[in-house]
Amino acid sequence: MSSDDLLERILRAPVYDVAIETPLDEAPLLSARLHNRIRIKREDLQPVFSFKLRGAYNRVRKLSPAERRAGVVAASAGNHAQGIALAAERLGCSAKIVMPRTTPRIKVDAVTRLGGEAILEGDSYDEAAARARAIETAEGRVFVHPYDDLDVIAGQGTIGMEILRQHRGTLDAVFVPVGGGGLIAGIAAYVKRISPGTRVVGVEPEDAACLAAALATGRPVDIGPVGLFADGVAVREVGRHPFEIARTAVDEVVTVGVDEICAAIRDVFDDTRSIAEPAGALSIAGLKRWVAREGVRDANLVAIDSGANMNFDRLRHVAERAEIGEQREALLAVTIPERPGAFLELCRVLGDRAVTEFNYRYGDSAAAHVFVGVALRGGGAQERAKLLADLEREGFEVVDMSGNEMAKLHVRFMVGGRAERADERLFRFEFPERPGALTRFLESVGERWNISLFHYRNHGAAFGRVLAGLEVPAADAEALAHRLAELGYPWVEETENPATALFLG
Numbered sequence: 177m178s179s180d181d182l183l184e185r186i187l188r189a190p191v192y193d194v195a196i197e198t199p200l201d202e203a204p205l206l207s208a209r210l211h212n213r214i215r216i217k218r219e220d221l222q223p224v225f226s227f228k229l230r231g232a233y234n235r236v237r238k239l240s241p242a243e244r245r246a247g248v249v250a251a252s253a254g255n256h257a258q259g260i261a262l263a264a265e266r267l268g269c270s271a272k273i274v275m276p277r278t279t280p281r282i283k284v285d286a287v288t289r290l291g292g293e294a295i296l297e298g299d300s301y302d303e304a305a306a307r308a309r310a311i312e313t314a315e316g317r318v319f320v321h322p323y324d325d326l327d328v329i330a331g332q333g334t335i336g337m338e339i340l341r342q343h344r345g346t347l348d349a350v351f352v353p354v355g356g357g358g359l360i361a362g363i364a365a366y367v368k369r370i371s372p373g374t375r376v377v378g379v380e381p382e383d384a385a386c387l388a389a390a391l392a393t394g395r396p397v398d399i400g401p402v403g404l405f406a407d408g409v410a411v412r413e414v415g416r417h418p419f420e421i422a423r424t425a426v427d428e429v430v431t432v433g434v435d436e437i438c439a440a441i442r443d444v445f446d447d448t449r450s451i452a453e454p455a456g457a458l459s460i461a462g463l464k465r466w467v468a469r470e471g472v473r474d475a476n477l478v479a480i481d482s483g484a485n486m487n488f489d490r491l492r493h494v495a496e497r498a499e500i501g502e503q504r505e506a507l508l509a510v511t512i513p514e515r516p517g518a519f520l521e522l523c524r525v526l527g528d529r530a531v532t533e534f535n536y537r538y539g540d541s542a543a544a545h546v547f548v549g550v551a552l553r554g555g556g557a558q559e560r561a562k563l564l565a566d567l568e569r570e571g572f573e574v575v576d577m578s579g580n581e582m583a584k585l586h587v588r589f590m591v592g593g594r595a596e597r598a599d600e601r602l603f604r605f606e607f608p609e610r611p612g613a614l615t616r617f618l619e620s621v622g623e624r625w626n627i628s629l630f631h632y633r634n635h636g637a638a639f640g641r642v643l644a645g646l647e648v649p650a651a652d653a654e655a656l657a658h659r660l661a662e663l664g665y666p667w668v669e670e671t672e673n674p675a676t677a678l679f680l681g
Contacts, residue, residue: 179365179369182326182329182330182333182365182421183365183366183369185326185327185330185333186330186333186334186336186337186362186365186366187337189230189234189327189330189331189333189334190233190234190237191229191230191233191234191331191334193233193237193266194223194229194233194262194263194266195222195223195229195230195233195334196221196222196223197338198217198218198219198221198222198335198338199218199221199342200215200216200217200218200338200339200342200343200478201215201216201218201447201448202214202215202216202447203215203216203443203447203448204447205443205446205447206443206446206447206460206464210464210467211473211474212467212472212473212474212475212476212477213474213475213476213477214463214477214478214479215343215476215477215478215479216444216447216448216460216478216479216480216481217335217338217339217478217479217480217481218448218450218481219335219456219480219481219482219483220450220452220453220456220481220482220483220484221484223262224255224258224259224262224286224290225255225258225483225484225485226254226255226258226259226408226456226482226483226484226485227255227332227335227359227480227482227483228255228256228258228259228322228483229258229259229262229263230259230331230332230334230335231259231322231323231325231327231328231329231330231331231332231358231362232250232256232259232260232262232263232320232328232331233259233262233263233266233331234327234328234330234331235263235320235325235327235328235331236248236260236263236264236267236269236320237263237267238327239267239269239318243318244267244268244269245269246269246315246316246317246318247264247269247270247271247272247315247317247318248260248264248269248270248271248272248317248318248319248320249271249272249273249274249308249311249312249315249317249318249319249320250271250272250273250274250308250319250320250321250322251273251274251275251301251304251305251307251308251322252273252274252275252301252304252322253275253276253278253279253283253301253304253407254275254279254280254283254407254408254485255408255483255485256322257273257275257283257286257287257292257294258283258286258287258290258485260273260292260320261273261286261287261290261291261292262290262291264291264292265290265291265292270293271291271292271293272292272293272295272308272311272317273287273292273293273294273295273308274295274296274297274304274305274307274308274311275287275294275295275296275297275304276296276297276298276299276300276301276303276304277296277297277298277299277608278299278300278608279296280487282485282487283485284296295307295311299608301410301411302412321415322356322358323355323356323357323358323359323361323411323415323418324356324357324358324415324416324417324418325358325417326417328358329358329361329362329365329417329418329421330362331362332358332359332361332362332363333361333362333363333365333366334362335359335362335363335480336350336362336363336364336365336366336367337366339363339367339478340366340367340370340371343476343478345476346373346476347371347374347476347478348374348375348472348475348476348477349374349375349376349377349463349466349475349477349478350363350367350374350375350376350377350477350478350479350480351377351379351430351459351460351462351463351466351477351478351479351480352364352376352377352378352379352459352480353378353379353380353408353409353455353456353458353459353462353480353482354378354379354380354386354387354409354414354429355384355408355409355410355411355455356386356411356414356415356418357386357387357414357415357417357418357419357421357422358415358418359480359482360376360378360387360418360422360426361415361417361418361421361422361425363376363480364376364421364422364425364426365421365425367425368425375427375428376425376426376427377426377427377428377429377430377462377463377466378422378426378428378429378430378462379429379430379431379432379458379459379461379462379463380409380429380430380431380432380458381402381403381405381406381409381410381431381432381433381434381437381458382403382431382432382433383402383403384399384402384403384406384409384410384411384412385399385429385431386399386402386411386412386413386414387414387418387419387422387426387429388429388431390413390414390419390422391422391423391426391429394423395419396413396414396415396416396419397413398412398413399412399413400412401666403434404606405434405437405454406437406453406454406455406458407454407455408453408454408455408456408482408483408485409455409458430462430465430466431462432458432461432462432465433501434497434501434581435497435498435500435501435584436461436464436465436501437454437457437458437461437501438454438493438494438495438496438497438498438500438501439461439464439497439498439499439500439501439502440452440457440458440460440461440464440501441454441456441457441494441498442494442495442498442502443457443460443464444456444457444460444481448481450481450484451484451486451491452481452483452484452486453483453484453485453486454486454490454494455482455483456481456482456483456484456486457481458482459479459480459481459482460479460481461501462479463477463479496584497584499532499551500578500584503552503556503557503560504551504552504556505532505549505550505551505552505578506549506550506552506560506563506576506578507547507548507549507576507577507578507580507583507584507588508547508548508549508550508563508564508567508574508575508576508577508578509545509546509547509548509574509575509577509583509674509675509678509679510522510545510546510548510567510572510573510574511543511544511545511546511572511573511574511678512543512544512546512572513542513543513544514541514542514543514544518544521570522546522548522567522572525566525567525570525572526548526550526563529550529551529552529553529563530550530551531548531549531550531551532549532550532551533547533548533549533588534546534547534548534549535547535548535588545678545679547577547583547587547588547679549588550563560576560578564576575674575678577674577675580673580674580675581604582604582643582670582673582675582676583673583675585604585641585643586604586631586641586643587643587675587679587680589631590631590643590679590680599647599648599649599650600628600629600645600646600647600648600671601645601646601647601648601656601669601671602629602643602644602645602669602670602671602673602676602680603643603644603645603646603660603667603668603669603670604641604642604643604667604668604669604670605617605641605642605643605644605665605666605667606640606641606642606665606666606667607632607640607641607642607665608640608665613640616663617642617644617663617665620659620660620662620663621646621656621659621660621663624652624655624659625646625647625648625652625656626646626647627644627645627646627647628645628646628647629643629644629645629680630642630643630644630645631643631644643670645680
């Protein structure tokens, strides 16, 4: 398809039958801190709290009378599902939406409330999509893809049209969250045609960067298991149509981590008093990283808040990680001598810095390992480096745990127990949040190998984070690898993690 054809589709997309023209709000606090003029495109204010309604409605609106009578089918874990359900209800056709069994109840209920039929199938989008495709074949329904469809892309492109209409003067860059690529393809196609000097920057999680991988290899590639924190953009392979558009219209892709996303959620809240979902705040996190990397000042920048379908239970996890993401807290493992006065010496080095947490339990007669959180007063990485240097100068052994995922997810809540187990191996798993997940794990590995450690904490997401210790003789290594592959839960071995030796060994 030519750029003229796609531009015409965007201009003719009848999205305002159901969608609203969302405001382009100033972000005064973030602008002042970053020394740039930053505005946030508020797609979280759409009727389904996400931009997905635009593309879904535009695609369903294009159905022929016969196709509407047959109905539509889609696969989604949330936002696309709600968009399809509302579009189908408005246009008088039935909609079946297949959702993974791990989908939070709030999203399933939203689909049902909007008139769609929610079908729960599988533990992942891929399994749900396979069921949706089977329904398409069996019932003759039209499958509506969440991003790899030109009419869906055109619907999302109306956001770019609104941004250029609402923004006065030069727009230096627009930051767009990337999952399957439909949103950035639509926005880039419009913005680059009307304002070619505006940079279009895609933002992806570091553990789900499918567009970055595709641009690096010159074609869409399956990047394998992806991180699930920003579930709205947890896509293994960018769409074919979005990639063809992005390869010429997107200037670059920035990737960010979980802590940066959490900090961005708080930034959005501070400036708008609204709560973005992780995928919704992704572009703000990318904007901040880009500004820091480029040293840009006094630029006009726009970031898209793509959605607000946040589970309330996740806010605890977000709050815990936001301080680290903004480099306002350091997590340290400090070794102190096991003698009277050692704690006092450590506290004197910390000075008047606020201690956010302090975890300790006697280990042996020679030394103790303390897990300590320290508030940083605005110096960020430089202040953390100075604190580490101060501790080392006073003779303390210290390891910076601020970027250690296992320490942040599990160890900080487990300090207080140690065991010497010669054959113990530690694994970090992602369990699907559904009944039977633990039983399946125990049937797979617990009947053959002793479980020496287990920690689980719910973060309100579709997948729970689990740290498990297994006593596995060296001769069983191959058998364990085979059993874990059959189990199918994403995992990372943490046996050699420094936090393991310091606090769990």
